[in-house]
Amino acid sequence: MKVDGVHYRTIWLNRDGWGVDILDQTRFPHRFEVVTLRSPGEAARAIRDMQVRGAPLIGATAGYGMALACREDASDAGLDRAEATLAATRPTAYNLAWALRRMREGLRPLSEADRVAAAYRLAGEICDEDVAINEAIGEAGLPLLREIAARKGGAPVRVLTHCNAGWLATVDWGTATAPIYKAHEAGIPLHVWVDETRPRNQGAFLTAWELGRHGVPHSVIVDNAGGHLMQHGEVDIVIVGSDRTTAAGDVCNKIGTYLKALAAHDNGVPFYVALPSPTIDFTIRDGLAEVPIEERSAREVTHIAGRTAQGALVEIQLTPDGSPALNPAFDVTPAHLVSGLITERGLCAASGEAIAALFPERVAA
Amino acid sequence: MKVDGVHYRTIWLNRDGWGVDILDQTRFPHRFEVVTLRSPGEAARAIRDMQVRGAPLIGATAGYGMALACREDASDAGLDRAEATLAATRPTAYNLAWALRRMREGLRPLSEADRVAAAYRLAGEICDEDVAINEAIGEAGLPLLREIAARKGGAPVRVLTHCNAGWLATVDWGTATAPIYKAHEAGIPLHVWVDETRPRNQGAFLTAWELGRHGVPHSVIVDNAGGHLMQHGEVDIVIVGSDRTTAAGDVCNKIGTYLKALAAHDNGVPFYVALPSPTIDFTIRDGLAEVPIEERSAREVTHIAGRTAQGALVEIQLTPDGSPALNPAFDVTPAHLVSGLITERGLCAASGEAIAALFPERVAA
Helix, strand or coil, X not given: CEECCEECCCEEECCCCCCEEEECHHHCCCCCCEEEECCHHHHHHHHHCCCCCCHHHHHHHHHHHHHHHXXXXXXXXXHHHHHHHHHCCCCCCHHHHHHHHHHHHHHCCCCHHHHHHHHHHHHHHHHHHHHHHHHHHHHHHHHHHHHHHHHHCCCCEEEEECCCCCHHHCCCCCCCCHHXXXXXXXXXXXXXXXXXXXXXCHHHHHHHHHHHHHCCCEEEECCCCHHHHHXXXXXXXXXXXXXXXXXXXCEEEXXXXXXXXXXXXXXXXXXXXXXXXXXXXXXXXXXXXXXXXXXXXXXXXXXXXXXXXXXXXXXXXXXXXXXXECCECEEEECHHHCCEEEECCEEECCCHHHHHHHCHHHCCC | CEECCEECCCEEECCCCCCEXXXXXXXXXXXXXXXXXXXXXXXXXXXXXXXXXXXXHHHHHHHHHHHHHHHHCCCHHHHHHHHHHHHCCCCCCHHHHHHHHHHXXXXXXXXXXHHHHHHHHHHHHHHHHHHHHHHHHHHHHHHHHHHHHHHHCCCCEEEEECCCCCHHHCCCCCCCCHHHHHHHHCCCCEEEEEECCCCCCHHHHHHHHHHHHHCCCEEEECCCCXXXXXXXXXXXXXXXXCCEEECCCCEEEECCHHHHHHHHHHHCCCEEEECCHHHEECCCCCHHHHCCCCECCCHHHHEEEEECCCCCEEEEECCCCCCCECCECEEEXXXXXXXXXXXXXXXXXXXXXXXXXXXXXXXXX
């Protein structure tokens, strides 16, 4: 999407033709800096230090990390080494393993001489496919916003979103934001309520930044505020992303998503989940019982980073000394609270039948 | 309650017999400082700058502010001046106006010579009555925790609370915390989930501090986490305070309370509201339609204060430049989501009939 009028992806080839440029997301929203990766080690560090984050973008960075590895040492041993380094950065990231497997399967059959060019081509394909999937999600979700707009006679469509399922988490478009950007492009007036999304504040730090730079009207709200806004008719639709969706339509997403789904249900507000179909896990059905929830460091709750009036980026402690904190990272929204899924193949109900009908080839035998 | 073993109230007479000591709550939880007020102007500043906050404590401070005023100038004109100064500090604080009216009614009939001693006595009464009301709330709520404890065979009773309805908001005991402190005193094992309560973080800054200093086991969680904990059976009861409760039992409280009530309802977790009966507004019934919700400064969302690793207290910006924020301060939880009210006269259902039966003298004719 655009940053103050200039189009960006989150990852692209440097003008030298082989370095890999990324945005350093650790310093968002206060610094906008492009970093060039020139070795598989630098790619691994970018993933591990979360300069890049979001499953699709991690996969794309790993792909280019293997391309950089081929330039250094395209032997089987060299590729093994790079793959091990990259795989160890975020061991639970599903897309990371998937991208590395795809690179391996594409490169191993080739002679060493052919591997560099092929690796860059494969990494580019991973990126382009992600963009195409997300753009298709945008097209699939656009009619939902168009329909609301038609009812509102020119008043902005108010969309609430949680966390960052935006273009910064993907190569472009984002997932939950794709219908928003498509609607903005189509001239539909919008106002996005951006949940700040404690503890890591991906809403305030990333979603607000990308919407603002692209020119989409929005307001940041605390995570506590969305229910009140829904009670007062201030939210027309909720669109969130998903880290993992079960075959029955239960949605695992950033902690707090479930509370917004409850409020949407209580107030008759449509609650949609935008997701690339690879994040549907056809091996499980009951999200609450079967999805293990990562518990992250208490420090994400007790401390937070931001910018002082003097412009310095600092981390401060919020909680009293001696008070422990608990930090579950995700929650599960049961399918019955979800109005529908927005996938690259179109809309479907959050039910086992509807999901199986849309993705028949993926249903376990 | 206790601070590391020493008993404190939030306001008390200095050992000189006339100055008024308070805790400077603006620097909590990182600094614990006692400030002595020696004039009505200092009392007014303490209220305005939120060194003291919470309706009962504001009322008590205003009472002592009038006592300090009598020492300076006990004439009618002097009292009028002091009353006007104090009343202007937090114009919407219900208890502030109530305490000033009570002081006026007690002092005006007296000769100037008698006013100083009477004012100190009246202010002391306001404090003692608040302590008695809150202690009664604690006694009323204690059986709820005792009953859960009896079912759990020694495992801690896990209480979730939102915001700070603690002793720091009152003169002592607090409202939502009073049953917790009573249970702790009775030897019932407890673990309190403390919602940090964005944007002003009264949970993380105040509730965690007071529970920790008094020795009550607790963990700070982000406001997003409570629903997930309830889904997994990690919350036995929710107890929150209330700024205003309607005659029909709708509860206006800190923003985000409604989301926790929805989650409690969805998971069969009892959801109780502890409140001193003066906060019941018998003139209204429909909280959603009739309670105006204060919209506070966006800066409370976009900025936050805390302590650097070097020990300095600083304020930092969280959101990107140019991103607006919206900051509704309260929400309304409909009575049907409330399991019961804990008042100084005992428990009652959150219904018009039950409230009227418990407070017959206050029902409008």
